[in-house]
Amino acid sequence: MTDADSAEVVRQRCHDFTVMHTEVPIYARIVAGMAADDDAIALLRHAAKGQARPVLLLAALHELTMRHPETPAAAWFLPGAAGDGDPWPDVRRSVEDHWDELRSVVATRTTQTNEVNRATYVRAMLSRAAADLPDVPLTVVELGASAGFLLGFDGYRVRVGDVTVGPSGSLVECVAENRGAPVRLDLPPIAARVGIDANPVGPHDDAALRWLRACIWPEMPGRLERFDAAVAHLRNDPPHVVRADMVDGLAPVIAERRAAGSHLVVFSSWALTYVARARRTGVADVLAEAATDGPVSWVTAEPPGCVPGLPDQDVLDGDDRLTATVVGARSWRDGREMPAQVWGTVHGHGNWIDFTR
Numbered sequence: 222m223t224d225a226d227s228a229e230v231v232r233q234r235c236h237d238f239t240v241m242h243t244e245v246p247i248y249a250r251i252v253a254g255m256a257a258d259d260d261a262i263a264l265l266r267h268a269a270k271g272q273a274r275p276v277l278l279l280a281a282l283h284e285l286t287m288r289h290p291e292t293p294a295a296a297w298f299l300p301g302a303a304g305d306g307d308p309w310p311d312v313r314r315s316v317e318d319h320w321d322e323l324r325s326v327v328a329t330r331t332t333q334t335n336e337v338n339r340a341t342y343v344r345a346m347l348s349r350a351a352a353d354l355p356d357v358p359l360t361v362v363e364l365g366a367s368a369g370f371l372l373g374f375d376g377y378r379v380r381v382g383d384v385t386v387g388p389s390g391s392l393v394e395c396v397a398e399n400r401g402a403p404v405r406l407d408l409p410p411i412a413a414r415v416g417i418d419a420n421p422v423g424p425h426d427d428a429a430l431r432w433l434r435a436c437i438w439p440e441m442p443g444r445l446e447r448f449d450a451a452v453a454h455l456r457n458d459p460p461h462v463v464r465a466d467m468v469d470g471l472a473p474v475i476a477e478r479r480a481a482g483s484h485l486v487v488f489s490s491w492a493l494t495y496v497a498r499a500r501r502t503g504v505a506d507v508l509a510e511a512a513t514d515g516p517v518s519w520v521t522a523e524p525p526g527c528v529p530g531l532p533d534q535d536v537l538d539g540d541d542r543l544t545a546t547v548v549g550a551r552s553w554r555d556g557r558e559m560p561a562q563v564w565g566t567v568h569g570h571g572n573w574i575d576f577t578r
Contacts, residue, residue, distance in 0.1 A: 276436070
């Protein structure tokens with residue numbers, strides 16, 4: 222644990238979660254229990270540096286209760302669980318009973334939040350990035366793609382406000398409220414698409430898919446059902462996801478997969494935040510080099526201050542500076558970088574979009 226995040230950092234992340242996520246009161250109370258429990262903090266510190274976050278232990282516990290429904294914590298992780306009382310005593314007993322098992326999961330797994338409804342803002346981001354080149358086909362690259370659910374966005378029925386696109390008979394339906402400026406969802410043809418992930422998940426890897434399901438918060442209605450529908454879609458039309466570091470592996474993936482004459486659009490959604498801050502500029506370096514071969518856009522939906530090179534995020538004030546997901550873009554045209562932009566904010570799970578301009 223010499224390279225582990227400090228106990229103070231882990232505890233602060235727990236406190237931040239309880240402030241940010243009042244929409245999941247059971248999870249918020251469990252995390253409040255974690256924050257006050259030295260043993261729980263010590264357990265999380267077995268995670269890889271940067272990964273010691275309450276969502277990782279929540280996922281480990283959720284996955285545990287799927288396999289051990291008899292454990293005391295299980296009642297708090299079932300969809301529709303009763304919301305009264307303090308869940309921490311039951312959760313604490315399950316932690317004690319399965320300490321070694323949970324420690325192994327925390328030490329070897331990473332959070333992979335496959336919220337399929339993020340396709341709402343992913344599609345809106347890609348549409349906006351392509352607006353100045355409406356007839357140029359896209360090569361789409363996702364950083365931190367996991368199983369590749371978001372790469373299949375054009376196979377989903379997506380509705381943002383009163384704008385709807387996608388196959389009417391799709392198994393997957395994604396919906397967002399539009400709280401800001403009008404949003405476009407139209408896109409040029411997609412010539413190629415690929416994901417990059419350090420631990421990609423195949424469409425028939427049931428154990429890995431169970432972990433992804435465990436990363437979903439069961440208190441939020443519709444999320445698990447949408448995930449199951451996306452798995453079915455994924456098995457019918459699996460995307461290509463390369464096993465690689467999302468910074469070091471980006472240049473080789475672009476060289477191999479970029480379609481000739483295409484507009485390269487790279488996107489991430491709550492993935493870059495897990496990359497060490499000093500390494501994030503490496504993405505921009507790779508994309509600047511790639512811009513010598515054609516237009517490039519880098520669009521992101523990440524926490525405030527996460528993405529290097531974005532302007533001051535004056536769309537935020539008050540608690541939004543802690544809780545928001547900021548949508549921004551850096552782009553290169555004719556080999557040179559254009560002014561970076563912050564477009565607005567979105568709900569982290571795609572429930573609403575607020576592009577301010």
